[in-house]
Amino acid sequence: MPIVDLSDPSVPAHAALPLPEYTRLTDVALRRRLEPERGLYLAESTNVIARAVEAGHEPISFLTAPRWLPDLDPLLRRTGAGEYGHVPVYVAPEEVLEKITGFHLHRSAIAAMHRPELPAVADVLRGARRVAVLEGITDHANVGAALRSAAGLAVDAVLVTPTCADPLYRRSIRVSMGTVFQVPWTRIDPWPGGLGQLRAAGFTTAALALREDALTLDELAADPPERLALILGTEGPGLSEATIAAADLAVRIPMSHGVDSLNVAAAAAVAFWATR
Known part of the structure; x- marks a missing residue:
């Protein structure tokens, strides 16, 4: 398919978008539901899209401004997009x-990507020595920041509970700087019943919690178990x-x-660093 010009959003070309993937991008509740249902997610910026493609993910379509086309050209060639193929x-x-998406698109491009099937928990844990579990974290930025720390501080895998925000939501991906495509992750369900699966795989499960009788992170790091799962809780209640x-x-x-705790993304980075 050739490049499609949407110069005027009132003309039929705008209505011809194959999926409403690029409309109402600022409506978080709507996107959270519709993207998984339609089997897609959105990757924003050339670098992030490139990381998704390198991870084997396939684009459905691209949305961009004319001035960014030269920067996108290598990706368009590689993925068979625009004049190079059917995407x-x-x-x-x-x-x-801005009228289509609801915000100023200043990161070169957005790509609608096919959402990959999540791997089984056992496959993600195989060979891992240190994993993170994100329980019920609702802020997409915190999920993305935790994933970026996991990638940068050599955490082998990340598990997210059923109530945790989507790591493939556009803001999560952007904050992670695309590292969500580099760290093996999947959802663990049921939870906290899934703790039994971690224990059966040989992991010591460590809950980061404000408890007077808790080990300090220094004590854990001084004598770490062979396989460790660090569990971090939702914003506020933990x-x-x-x-x-x-x-x-x-x-x-x-x-x-007198500070009682850190933001969950900051706590994740500290815990990952201390137990590296």
């Missing part, structure tokens, strides 16, 4: 793109009582100046 590339001036009770250990990060 459509929608192009319009930036003011038109881990559920059921998870803390079912975990092998409770671990806390020592704090100063």
